[in-house]
Amino acid sequence: MKTFYTWLCIFITVFAAAAGDVLVALAMRRIGDLVDLRRRHGFLTVVLRVLSSAVLFGGIFFMAVAFFSNLVGLSWADLSLVGPASAALTFVANALGAKFFLHENVDRRRWLATMLVCCGVLLLTRS
Amino acid sequence: MTLRKYLVILSVVLFGSVGDAFLARGMRHVAAIDIHHLGNVFVALANPFVIVGIFFLLAFMASYMTALSFADLTYVLPATAISYVVMILLSIFWLHEHVSPQRWVGVAFIVIGVGVVAGGPSRTEDYPAPDSCSEVPPGPVPEYDAIEEGA
Numbered sequence: 553m554k555t556f557y558t559w560l561c562i563f564i565t566v567f568a569a570a571a572g573d574v575l576v577a578l579a580m581r582r583i584g585d586l587v588d589l590r591r592r593h594g595f596l597t598v599v600l601r602v603l604s605s606a607v608l609f610g611g612i613f614f615m616a617v618a619f620f621s622n623l624v625g626l627s628w629a630d631l632s633l634v635g636p637a638s639a640a641l642t643f644v645a646n647a648l649g650a651k652f653f654l655h656e657n658v659d660r661r662r663w664l665a666t667m668l669v670c671c672g673v674l675l676l677t678r679s
Numbered sequence: 680m681t682l683r684k685y686l687v688i689l690s691v692v693l694f695g696s697v698g699d700a701f702l703a704r705g706m707r708h709v710a711a712i713d714i715h716h717l718g719n720v721f722v723a724l725a726n727p728f729v730i731v732g733i734f735f736l737l738a739f740m741a742s743y744m745t746a747l748s749f750a751d752l753t754y755v756l757p758a759t760a761i762s763y764v765v766m767i768l769l770s771i772f773w774l775h776e777h778v779s780p781q782r783w784v785g786v787a788f789i790v791i792g793v794g795v796v797a798g799g800p801s802r803t804e805d806y807p808a809p810d811s812c813s814e815v816p817p818g819p820v821p822e823y824d825a826i827e828e829g830a
Binding site for chain 1: 683687743744745748749751752753754756757760763767781782784785786787788789790792793795796798803
């Protein structure tokens, strides 16, 4: 039963982390290029635009859920299981989220890069 | 991608990894935090290394949001994964940790992955225009690099 709860925690962490990243990316895309925005309208406008985005705060909420779910997972299982599983699966979930919700053109180059980074993170966190 | 935008990506990497290293350094002086001793989290918040780490991570979040405003998520995430390599270097030279050969192989995978994604475009064209949303004034999708170069 403990294994079931551990994997449930890992999947909640992965889902919440990917949802957080996708929502923050969506919010920033809607707000527009911050570098350009600051040059044209000033720093205060950038701050107001960012702080008035409900989608951004939704993303930050999911990031917080991922953080605490990861903490709970770590209290039940070893870091050597929770760390690599969460980190590697989050990279793949983010790529899927970006493709289907943000409609990014995830071509072979980006899939290859995602998989290479995913394997690298797996090796870093397992040892 | 202009030089300024590469600097934003670099700041995501540096602020994230340095912030994590400060947190790791600070947490060495704090008792273990588990489900029965959650109060230790507040003790950790009084540690100067943890406080500096939190400020670095706030700067990381600001840079990360700026990067996502001009580049795709599937570009930013692999590109900023080089922060894992910076963290390994910080753990060797600052925290004096041992790094196994398996980790160096992992570092090599990440470096190759970052090289692969960095060679492509930062923003793909297949995305909804900002003018379909309520948070920006109506208008055409800005050509990010064109604005930068034309300024």
